[in-house]
Amino acid sequence: MLDTDEISLQAALKQLKQAIYNHELWHKDLTRTIIGRLPCDQRDVAKDAHRHCCLGLWFYQQAPTTLRDHPAFAPLRNSHRHLHELAAQLLTKLTTETSITLADYDEFNTGLDQFRLEVKTLEREIEGILYNHDPLTGAETxxxxxxxxxxxxxxxxxxxxxxxxxxxxxxxxxxxxxxxxxxxxxxxxxxxxxxxxxxxxxxxxxxxxxxxxxxxxxxxxxxxxxxxxxxxxxxxxxxxxxxxxxxxxxxxxxxxxxxxxxxxxxxxxxxxxxxxxxxxxxxxxxxxxxxxxxxxxxx
Incomplete structure (x- = not known):
């Protein structure tokens, strides 16, 4: 059980949904950059790119500490970092005019699927606490x-x-x-x-x-x-x-x-x-x- 009050959880869920929406926009821009062979955003090839995207900013700066320490949070954090590492590899090949193979795309899409799965897991966890738990005592309904x-x-x-x-x-x-x-x-x-x-x-x-x-x-x-x-x-x-x-x-x-x-x-x-x-x-x-x-x- 998360030791966080209901108002904080509601705010965290709203922030998470907005960050995920913005992250999907990032994915669309990334796909457009690769297909169109456009100049990439240098922040996306940095070693700590995962910390500076909209979701990373929420992860490391805005999410409640008790939520960051929750078991469902760690897999999402790891899959998010891995996804940005895969994206950086694709963009590095693009900027060095190295061919991006189907295996590269498949690995990125597998990482994206895992990331989305972890997102849904955390969302369900927060929603379950909000809607299936008594806000006063934390007991289930x-x-x-x-x-x-x-x-x-x-x-x-x-x-x-x-x-x-x-x-x-x-x-x-x-x-x-x-x-x-x-x-x-x-x-x-x-x-x-x-x-x-x-x-x-x-x-x-x-x-x-x-x-x-x-x-x-x-x-x-x-x-x-x-x-x-x-x-x-x-x-x-x-x-x-x-x-x-x-x-x-x-x-x-x-x-x-x-x-x-x-x-x-x-x-x-x-x-x-x-x-x-x-x-x-x-x-x-x-x-x-x-x-x-x-x-x-x-x-």
Whole structure:
């Protein structure tokens, strides 16, 4: 997940699209120069040409630091630099009246295809964060949750892997909102979710199930393993302070309910199981984890 606010991401996406559009214009000019055997722009044959085109200027000067450090950014940066190196080779042959072969064109076009692929990957990454994530907490949306759980449920049905899910609910959130204000309550939600995400594996995911509840998917785990993971998170969560303009810091706790995705019941019913287990944790005094079993539904 990118640790960048929504406004910055929207601005970055707009800048990226404009830079890509300008880069396509550069490609058209390059093709025209080669076909017409026109004098080339000397900046295009410089060793650092990739830093001075419109996209390079955005890469190295305007893009948010957190975006530049994102895994999807490095392949795009590399393919962009390689594309300019190939373009410089074509232009150097043009200016020295050396024949440009079909192999030269093919290599350039392969580089161009790879560059465009990396562009689309980064665009989808940013758009996915903007439109499939809750802007307050960074958790993924219900739509993303439904898609992911259906996929995981299918894998469970095919005996590919097991999957545990957990429902997390902050304790005394209404009291927090009423006493310190909704801004503090929102901050508590954001702090809690971002901490949970940091403690999980890259392929575990956190979704905003509703205003106060969050669903955690942990593929490849059984209930014993997921219980240990959630308990570790729960115990450490209490030590994290929520920023508040008051004499004392605010500390939060959460209650968790665990259940398995099961082959013979729907994902919705499995979510209900985890939800019921979470309410059992609330009934047990809060700040604890409960695993669903049939006795919970009977209570």
């Amino acid at each position: 219900q739509l993303a949750m439904a898609t992911e759980l259906n996929k995981l449920a299918e894998q469970v049905q095919q005996n590919i892997q097991t999957c545990s899910i957990a429902i997390m609910n902050l304790d005394h959130l209404k009291h927090l909102n009423d006493t310190y204000g909704h801004d503090t309550g929102d901050r508590a939600l954001s702090v809690a979710v971002r901490y949970v995400v940091e403690q999980l594996r890259p392929y575990d995911r956190v979704f905003r199930y509703n205003h106060e509840k969050f669903l955690i998917s942990m593929p490849g785990t059984d209930l014993q393993t997921s219980y240990r993971v959630i308990e570790r998170i729960r115990q450490k969560l209490h030590a994290i302070a929520v920023a508040y303009e008051g004499p004392q810091p605010i500390f939060i706790t959460a209650s968790f309910g665990l259940a398995l995705l099961e082959a013979n019941i729907s994902p919705e019913q499995c979510i209900h199981h985890a939800d019921q287990a979470m309410y059992a944790a609330k009934s047990a005094g809060r700040n604890c984890t409960r695993i669903w079993d049939a006795a919970i539904d009977d209570d």
